[in-house]
Amino acid sequence: MAGAAEKRPARAGEGAARPDTGGRRLPRTLHPVAWWIWALALATAVSRTNNPLLLFLVLAVLGYVITLRRTDAPWARGFTYYLYLALTVVAIRVVFRAVFATGITPHDHYLFSLPRIPTPDWYAGIQLGGPVSLEALLSAATDGLRLACMLCCIGAANTLANPKRALRVLPGALYELGVAVTVSISVAPQLVQSVQRVARARRLRAGRNKGLKALRGIVVPVLEDALERSLRLAAAMDSRGYGRAGSATPRSRRLTGALMLLGMCGLCAGAYGLLDATAPKLLGLPALAVGSVLCLAGLRLGGRRVTRTTYRPDPWRFAEWAVASCGVLSAVLLFVNVGYNPAELNPSIYPLSWPTLPLVPAAAILLAGAAGFLAPPPSAPTPYITAPRTEEAA
């Protein structure tokens, strides 16, 4: 007899809440990489500005796209947590700025004063407490807000794209890495479940509930359980053909390793050369280019070792190009400094002034929001039924 879950109808009212069915477009999930490019580009754009008006605009755009294009899948319910995390980031920044006060000048607006805690001589660099100015708090808040916005961009990518499908586009050479991540994602909830089960069983024996002994009573059965389970999983994966030998020889494997290692060195050197203005010119773009070529070669060579195919690969069509490019375009617009005064991106706090909304950057961010209707509507209402799992079903 099938479980009770099967008979339960899908959650009512889910379909009615969906604002857009995409008109004539077929509902489908967008390629996860397109969402990631879009979100990362937007995060890059955010890194350019401190203007709270622009930052709030970014948050609004994220909210719009997410409400329009997320699915009912478990991973798509997480954006709220990213918002909480963002709020925490802002709060921590402001509180730290208030506690580790950096002093106040006569021009600043005095807000309040915290009791000063004397620090020993060897700790002279930092002072605790003291007067706090409005300017200090505001600059901390806008800084925090920028970080929070970038966090939310990543959160948006995680909400819009299935993280496991995103791992599937990894190149063949990194396939094992992808599987390891996928398996550990699914093992984590099982581990939580078995901790709960064992902790509950502890009470049956009325063992000590505190201290090291109790910890051992929980940790030992849980770990033994996890170990046995992972052995069985490994056996199952082995008998289902995981890790079948491709055309790799020991020599080609060594070559792959060498190429990857050199490539990574090149990439690191290149990044250093680009970011550090005093570094010799040769270290910049050329090293980066050589590094990436080596890495690509290594990945290609390593990929040959794994022979496998992908079931229902996500296509890359016009919608993917559109979403990715509107993200990238908005980042480019915020970096080129054309048509607006770059100072407007980072409005001055000293002296305090009301930020203005520069026209071109605002338009660029709104352009990123176009992804909301450029992406096709998410695939048809898959009945992700959230049956509360009872103890017995567990």
Add this chain to the structure above:
Amino acid sequence: MITFDRVSVVYDGADEPVLRDVNLVVDEGELCLVVGHTGVGKSTLLGAVNGLVPHFTGGTLYGAVTVDGRDTADHPPRELADVVGVVGQDPLDGFVTDTVEEELAYAMEQLAVPPAVMRKRVEETLDLLGLADLRHRALHELSGGQQQRVAIGSVLTAHPRVLVLDEPTSALDPTAAEEVLAAVTRLVHDLGVTVLLAEHRLERVVQYADRVIHLPGDGRVVSGPPSEIFTASSIAPPIVELGRAAGWSPLPLSVRDARRAARPLRTALEDTAPPPVRPEPDAPEAEVLRARGITVAYRGVPAVRAVDLGLRAGEITALMGRNGSGKSSLLWALQGSGPRTSGTVRVGRNGAGEPGPAKGGDPKSLSAAEARRLVGLVPQTPTDLLYLESVEQELDRADTESATGTGVTGPSARAILDRLAPGIDRATHPRDLSEGQKLALVLAIQLTAAPRVLLLDEPTRGLDYRAKTQLIAMVDELAAEGRSVVISTHDVEFAARAADRVVVLAEGDVVADGPTTEVIVASPVFAPQVAKILSPLPYLTVDQVRAVLPGTEADA
């Protein structure tokens, strides 16, 4: 299709080989049933088919195992994935992805099957196993039977010639088990897949088997047609035992055949009243536990709905019902350690002079140590309670745990264990015990607190016939001491032999509650094989028939 040529398997550090000089040929399209007690090497035999033994498990394999012309010595399991599909006991352990469709495609992705072919095969397999409605569902949301069907489907998509199933139904309720076995037989009949199936509850599968491979326990392997093997084998389902007792030849293996053969037997038994399965108490015993209006809800969804239950001393109650019907929740709520949304439990106190607590009450409102003196519970996974390095240490710990706080102590854990399961080596690591021994150890630990009420949550899982008979002896002894025992189980044959009373739960409600004979004889799902064969006569077990039939005194 599968050839074992003088195969012996020795694990590292073991003196005796698990399999000794096995010669075996399994032809294409056969459904082979592998039977034997726990620990005789069934899993080793099955693992050798796709090379998990010895490539994955270690040990040494002498001789040669050939599958579809490939020698497992040169082909590790992954190179045999396109020929042999393996399904284990717990489907959740083998899942790599998280939705049904992706799981079905996983093996094909590894085999580099072209995408167009993959798409087609997934659709076919969804239809073949009746999974089409579930294709986008997350795997952990499915019921046990559905999960096991997905696990079978996920190896079938690679189009293997051989399917190896190691106790695929041990965690399932009768209906879900039927569902899985029906799918397996369909594969054998329609696709000509060769199936090797190990199963403890033979009564479910014996009728489908073309051949039986019996492992008597000394490393040998005997194979032959079912009716031939079962005339002599040490393990047999009730239908076979009934056939042996009644002297039927050839042995009928399905209820249908047996009913035809049983016509004379039914006539002969018509006038005799069946002896009771279990000795009836002289006088109704006193009630030791009274539960009123027990409700358990998880996030607003009720798992147990206002259940009233009274348990009497010396009575063994079987709690039955499909997976997810609230059996575990009810047991945990009665014990007081699990959540209880509303309702009361009242446990009577022990008489003066008896070991155990002097006061009764609601276990929920007492401390954990006091609650377990009133009601003991053995959870579904007994090993959750074990965390020390040896049986000895566990027993010592149990004694100190139970002695704290009270002046009165019962017999020591060691004495109890020796009585329940004599002959367990004290230095053994608890994880190395057999399932039956683990259960006995945890029972002994829980009994040191001398509870009047003992609850066992699915103790029959993974037990073979011998271990079940031992378990029945254990609970009989506990009941004889005046304890009330509740056993939740899916195993109807076990319930028929062990229980005085059966309570059936469905969606959290009690739908039937009464003496075993009355409740399970009439039910098409819960009736044991003997009841099905001899219906309308109210017989439940082979022992009853043996007691009545002249000339067949209890010989087993």
